[in-house]
Amino acid sequence: MATQQTKTLARFMAAPSIVLLFLWMIVPLGMTVYFSLLRYNLLSPGEESFTGFSNYQYFLTDPAFFEALTNTLVLVGSVLVITVVFGVLFALLLDQPFFGQGVVRLMVIAPFFIMPTVSALVWKNLLMHPVSGLFAYIAKVFGLQPVDWFADIPLLSIILLVSWQWLPFATLILLTAVGSLDGEQKEAAEMDGAGPFSLFFYIILPHLARAITVVILIETIFLLSIFAEIFVTTGGGPGLETTNIAFLVYAQALLQFDVGGASAGGIVAVILANIVAIFLVRMVGKNLDA
Amino acid sequence: MARNVPAARKATIAGLAWLVGFIIFFPVLWMFLTSFKTELDAFASPPSFLFFDWTLENYSVVQERSDYFKYALNSIWLSVGSTALGLLIAVPAAWAMAFSPTKRTRGTLLWMLSTKMMPPVGVLIPIYLIFRDLGLLDTRSGLIMVLFLMNLPIIVWMLYTYFKEIPVDILEAARMDGATLAKEIVYVLAPMAVPGIASTVLLNVILCWNEAFWTLNLTTSDAAPLTAFIASYSSPEGLFWAKLSAASTMAIAPIIILGWFSQKQLVRGLTFGAVK
Numbered sequence: 001m002a003t004q005q006t007k008t009l010a011r012f013m014a015a016p017s018i019v020l021l022f023l024w025m026i027v028p029l030g031m032t033v034y035f036s037l038l039r040y041n042l043l044s045p046g047e048e049s050f051t052g053f054s055n056y057q058y059f060l061t062d063p064a065f066f067e068a069l070t071n072t073l074v075l076v077g078s079v080l081v082i083t084v085v086f087g088v089l090f091a092l093l094l095d096q097p098f099f100g101q102g103v104v105r106l107m108v109i110a111p112f113f114i115m116p117t118v119s120a121l122v123w124k125n126l127l128m129h130p131v132s133g134l135f136a137y138i139a140k141v142f143g144l145q146p147v148d149w150f151a152d153i154p155l156l157s158i159i160l161l162v163s164w165q166w167l168p169f170a171t172l173i174l175l176t177a178v179g180s181l182d183g184e185q186k187e188a189a190e191m192d193g194a195g196p197f198s199l200f201f202y203i204i205l206p207h208l209a210r211a212i213t214v215v216i217l218i219e220t221i222f223l224l225s226i227f228a229e230i231f232v233t234t235g236g237g238p239g240l241e242t243t244n245i246a247f248l249v250y251a252q253a254l255l256q257f258d259v260g261g262a263s264a265g266g267i268v269a270v271i272l273a274n275i276v277a278i279f280l281v282r283m284v285g286k287n288l289d290a
Numbered sequence: 291m292a293r294n295v296p297a298a299r300k301a302t303i304a305g306l307a308w309l310v311g312f313i314i315f316f317p318v319l320w321m322f323l324t325s326f327k328t329e330l331d332a333f334a335s336p337p338s339f340l341f342f343d344w345t346l347e348n349y350s351v352v353q354e355r356s357d358y359f360k361y362a363l364n365s366i367w368l369s370v371g372s373t374a375l376g377l378l379i380a381v382p383a384a385w386a387m388a389f390s391p392t393k394r395t396r397g398t399l400l401w402m403l404s405t406k407m408m409p410p411v412g413v414l415i416p417i418y419l420i421f422r423d424l425g426l427l428d429t430r431s432g433l434i435m436v437l438f439l440m441n442l443p444i445i446v447w448m449l450y451t452y453f454k455e456i457p458v459d460i461l462e463a464a465r466m467d468g469a470t471l472a473k474e475i476v477y478v479l480a481p482m483a484v485p486g487i488a489s490t491v492l493l494n495v496i497l498c499w500n501e502a503f504w505t506l507n508l509t510t511s512d513a514a515p516l517t518a519f520i521a522s523y524s525s526p527e528g529l530f531w532a533k534l535s536a537a538s539t540m541a542i543a544p545i546i547i548l549g550w551f552s553q554k555q556l557v558r559g560l561t562f563g564a565v566k
Contacts, residue, residue: 118538281400
């Protein structure tokens with residue numbers, strides 16, 4: 001029972017969070033929008049001038065933008081497919097009772113707790129190095145030519161690395177969801193003569209649909225902003241082969257000091273992320289009532 | 291009801307599961323092993339898996355040459371500082387929203403969630419320029435602020451979902467028995483709220499420890515945490531992989547242990563309560 005007094009108190013308790021978050025979002029975002037309309041380079045301070053939408057025009061018609069957009073979509077899409085498919089399979093496997101279940105679960109989720117810079121350098125230097133990497137050794141054992149991963153197939157290398165980082169997240173969440181599957185329903189289906197495939201497609205997959213959606217949406221938000229992994233392995237190269245939108249904006253701002261152009265890029269990134277965000281917020285909002 | 295699973299099938303499942311676990315975990319294990327090798331062994335082909343001269347040299351060299359503890363201390367400062375600040379601001383807010391919800395509570399929560407969707411590159415430039423003008427670049431206090439604000443929505447949300455589960459009736463019962471507000475908080479609410487707060491702290495520390503966008507862009511050396519320290523190994527200067535492995539092992543060890551303890555809460559925190 002809330003009285004008028006507790007209501008006022010509640011408002012005061014919630015206010016700091018709301019005000020701070022509002023400032024954190026609106027002030028920088030407003031500045032980015034403002035900068036995106038200026039000709040503004042850090043190398044020539046004091047020469048800022050209003051240019052309207054020419055930064056956007058320049059950014060959106062730059063071939064680098066299309067390459068970065070393509071790379072972003074390929075990266076996000078591939079990682080999503082890999083993590084969801086294997087996540088479902090691993091979750092079903094690890095949900096079965098077997099000896100050492102707890103230990104194996106810990107092993108599978110470990111990569112998620114590793115900082116991105118460590119994951120990236122371990123993969124680059126210890127596994128994918130063309131001379132001394134473990135993959136090169138394995139290739140030689142099978143009589144194959146070792147691959148220079150980050151030079152020859154850079155985007156695929158990043159995709160593998162990022163998938164390894166996010167597979168544990170997908171597995172962990174799907175494992176939680178599989179755990180809540182009604183055993184009796186499964187048994188009833190089996191009694192009615194459902195084989196493993198129809199069991200999977202008609203009982204298990206529909207049950208996991210919600211969790212899969214959540215995994216896809218949350219991963220998408222983080223994957224759209226992948227930065228550190230590219231920063232320490234390829235630096236966006238060779239050429240622009242591994243430059244995504246996040247890295248392109250970073251390069252334009254802090255390497256070329258083009259504040260106006262980078263701001264326009266930042267706003268484009270915000271719009272892209274928002275398209276995904278709308279779906280996620282709706283999804284979580286529905287759950288709030290349940 | 292437990293069903294009888296044929297022994298052969300059981301063995302296959304166990305074998306497959308262990309294989310999957312081993313493959314996923316292998317890069318971490320390999321890094322751990324490499325950290326005890328000499329640089330020559332680390333580069334050797336064919337690689338040796340267990341039979342090499344085990345040495346602890348890399349660990350001491352990493353500390354001597356690059357002052358590992360300075361970076362580790364920064365990581366601790368950033369994680370603890372921003373988490374403490376986050377709790378201070380978020381506990382009252384989550385409390386208010388869970389126990390005296392208004393018509394606007396739902397909308398406020400969803401709006402908070404939506405701020406988390408903003409990609410950091412969207413605000414990189416203003417934050418960088420504000421930091422430059424205020425002299426906050428490469429300072430712990432500046433980075434603590436950024437990490438705190440970045441994770442505030444997650445903290446509020448997670449606390450909210452936990453507080454929501456505390457039965458309100460028990461409060462009324464305590465009140466009927468004549469408990470004062472202070473007693474109510476100490477004896478009734480705190481014991482029920484502590485587990486949720488602890489999980490939130492754990493998740494937030496993990497997220498801050500591993501954050502690698504702001505820490506890379508806003509620090510150079512004084513305030514640089516372990517993420518930036520490891521990134522400095524990306525420019526190759528001779529053979530240094532055993533040392534990279536030793537530094538990496540030290541950088542991830544504390545958090546991997548925390549993470550293993552908090553795996554259940556992690557699901558809840560990262561999905562904003564959508565999957566429990």
